[in-house]
Structure formats: structure tokens, C-alpha cells
Amino acid sequence: xxxxxxxxxxxxxxxxxxxxxxxxxxxxxxxxxxxxxxxxxxxxxxxxxxxxxxxxxxxxxxxxxxxxxxxxxxxxxxxxxxxxxxxxxxxxxxxxxxxxxxxxxxxxxxxxxxxxxxxxxxxxxxxxxxxxxxxxxxxxxxxxxxxxxxxxxxxxxxxxxxxxxxxxxxxxxxxxxxxxxxxxxxxxxxxxxxxxxxxxxxxxxxxxxxxxxxxxxxxxxxxxxxxxxxxxxxxxxxxxxxxxxxxxx
Amino acid sequence: xxxxxxxxxxxxxxxxxxxxxxxxxxxxxxxxxxxxxxxxxxxxxxxxxxxxxxxxxxxxxx
Numbered sequence: 392x393x394x395x396x397x398x399x400x401x402x403x404x405x406x407x408x409x410x411x412x413x414x415x416x417x418x419x420x421x422x423x424x425x426x427x428x429x430x431x432x433x434x435x436x437x438x439x440x441x442x443x444x445x446x447x448x449x450x451x452x453x454x455x456x457x458x459x460x461x462x463x464x465x466x467x468x469x470x471x472x473x474x475x476x477x478x479x480x481x482x483x484x485x486x487x488x489x490x491x492x493x494x495x496x497x498x499x500x501x502x503x504x505x506x507x508x509x510x511x512x513x514x515x516x517x518x519x520x521x522x523x524x525x526x527x528x529x530x531x532x533x534x535x536x537x538x539x540x541x542x543x544x545x546x547x548x549x550x551x552x553x554x555x556x557x558x559x560x561x562x563x564x565x566x567x568x569x570x571x572x573x574x575x576x577x578x579x580x581x582x583x584x585x586x587x588x589x590x591x592x593x594x595x596x597x598x599x600x601x602x603x604x605x606x607x608x609x610x611x612x613x614x615x616x617x618x619x620x621x622x623x624x625x626x627x628x629x630x631x632x633x634x635x636x637x638x639x640x
Numbered sequence: 641x642x643x644x645x646x647x648x649x650x651x652x653x654x655x656x657x658x659x660x661x662x663x664x665x666x667x668x669x670x671x672x673x674x675x676x677x678x679x680x681x682x683x684x685x686x687x688x689x690x691x692x693x694x695x696x697x698x699x700x701x702x
Contacts, residue, residue, distance in 0.1 A: 435649070436642065436643070437642075439642065440642065440653065445653040445654070445655060446652040446653035446654075446655050446659065447652070447653070447655035447658055447659065449652070449655075449659050450658065450659055450662045450663075453662055453663055453666045454662065457666065492673070493673070496669055496673060499669075500665065500666055500669060503662065503665050504662040504665070504666065507657075507658045507659075507661045507662040508658065508662065510658060511655055511658050609670060612674075613673055613674055613677065616674060616677045616678075616681070617677050617680075619681060620677060620680045620681040620684055623681070623684045623685065623688065624684050627684070627687075627688060627691070632688060633688065633691070633692050633695075635688075637685055638685060638688045638689055638692055639692060
């Protein structure tokens with residue numbers, strides 16, 4: 392036990408996490424590619440045409456993964472920010488910072504793909520209903536987090552301010568998730584739920600889950616890639632950075 | 641196979657604009673993001689290299 396505790400604390404320092412992240416990234420790219428290719432195959436060549444929405448429903452294969460990830464990444468980002476706030480660890484704040492742009496991208500993709508799905512099915516690109524509005528607020532929370540951190544010069548103070556914003560914003564995530572139940576909205580209810588059998592063909596469900604895994608692995612790979620750059624930027628004054636082989640050679 | 645021809649595939653049963661705009665934007669952004677991060681990484685590594693070289697020159701002249 393004692394050994395494993397030491398082991399984990401070791402990786403909470405930027406100097407040992409930097410090379411570890413570098414070794415992990417290719418594996419996450421590989422997983423993202425495998426899930427993505429099989430997911431796209433199912434999405435376009437195996438999943439049957441929908442009885443009501445024809446081929447237009449195929450947007451679900453990117454819309455649902457992007458929406459799930461936009462919420463999931465926020466929770467992880469807020470958790471890292473909170474850890475950084477409590478334990479004052481440098482790496483946690485850097486992780487939160489690395490996740491924010493990817494989360495914002497997922498929120499944007501959720502809104503974009505939703506818009507291109509809403510137009511043919513509901514007849515409108517946008518409507519101020521609970522689901523759409525709360526997802527838009529999520530995008531603004533990500534942008535607010537990024538802007539707030541960029542506006543404060545002292546990085547440790549920026550981390551603290553960002554962490555508080557991120558933690559307060561967590562309240563929005565259950566609001567998004569349950570909005571289709573709590574309010575009367577144009578957005579359909581969940582297609583997949585933990586409590587009842589999914590209301591869709593098995594191949595559709597499997598395609599969607601594979602695409603969600605692809606987006607997840609992508610988000611991990613990209614966040615690790617970004618945190619490496621952030622580590623170098625913020626640890627530029629340290630000796631270990633100046634002794635890295637990519638810097639010295 | 642559910643498609644009889646490539647044309648039918650790309651037409652997406654009349655929903656081509658919507659389906660391809662949604663998937664296209666995802667593809668563009670998911671490719672662009674790692675490229676931009678790669679650029680950021682190269683920029684910081686380059687500036688660190690310059691710094692290290694400058695430090696070495698400083699040391700040599702002392």
C-alpha cells in the first residue's frame with residue numbers, strides 16, 4: 392500500500408507527469424481511431440434508416456457524443472479545479488486549464504450539430520428552450536473560465552478565481568441533463584437512460600456508444616497534449632524543463 | 641448494405657446539407673484542435689531552447 396501511495400504522489404508533480412502524459416497520448420489516439428472508425432462504419436453503413444426521421448437522424452451519432460462530453464468534461468474540469476483549490480497542487484489547476492478549450496469545443500459541436508438537426512425536424516435552427524439555453528450557458532461557462540484565467544496575470548490567483556467559477560458553474564450540468572424532464576421543451580427526452588431499455592435499434596445504440604467512446608478518448612488525448620504545453624509554459628523557469636532532451640538538443 | 645450507390649449515400653435521403661454540415665464541422669474541429677496544440681507545443685519548446693542557448697552563452701562569457 393505504502394508503495395502505491397508514493398507512486399501516485401510522484402505523478403502529481405509536473406516533472407514526472409510530463410513524460411508520462413507523452414507516453415500515454417499515442418494509446419489514446421489509437422483507441423480514438425479504433426472506436427471512431429468502427430463507430431462511423433455502424434453509423435453510416437449498418438444502422439438502419441429511421442422510420443420517422445429518415446436519414447436525417449444520423450446526426451445523432453455526433454450530436455449525442457458531443458453533448459455528453461461537453462457535460463462530462465465540465466465535471467472533470469471542475470473536479471480538477473476543486474482539487475487544486477483544496478490541496479494547492481500545481482498540476483490539478485493545469486489539468487483544469489487543459490480541459491476547458493476541449494469542453495468548449497464539445498459544447499459548440501453539440502449546439503452546432505443540434506442546430507443542423509433541429510432545422511429539418513423542428514423547422515428552426517434555434518429556440519430558447521430549457522435544454523438548448525442551458526447548453527448555451529455551458530458554452531459561456533467554458534469561455535468565461537478561459538477568459539477569466541487569461542485576464543489575471545498571477546497564475547496562482549488565476550487558478551483560484553477559475554476554480555471558483557468552475558465549481559459554481561457545476562450546478563448547470565444537472566440542469567442541462569434533467570431539463571427535458573423538468574420543463575416542457577421541444578427537445579426530445581433521453582434516447583438512452585440508465586433506468587429503462589433504450590428506445591432505439593441495437594446497431595444505432597452501439598454506433599452511438601462507439602462514437603461516444605471515440606469522443607471520450609479524443610478528449611483525453613487532446614487534454615494530455617495541451618497539459619504538456621501548459622506544463623512547459625508554466626514551469627519554464629525550472630531546471631527540469633531546461634534539462635529536457637527536446638529543449639537541450 | 642443500405643445504400644444502392646455512392647450518389648444515394650451522399651444524398652442522405654434529402655438530408656445531405658444537415659447531415660454533412662454536422663459531421664463536417666465535427667471533422668474540421670477535431671482535426672484543427674490537435675494541430676493548434678502541436679503549434680503551441682512547438683512554440684514553447686523553441687522559446688525554451690533559445691533561453692537555454694542564451695544561458696549557455698552567458699556562462700561562456702563570464
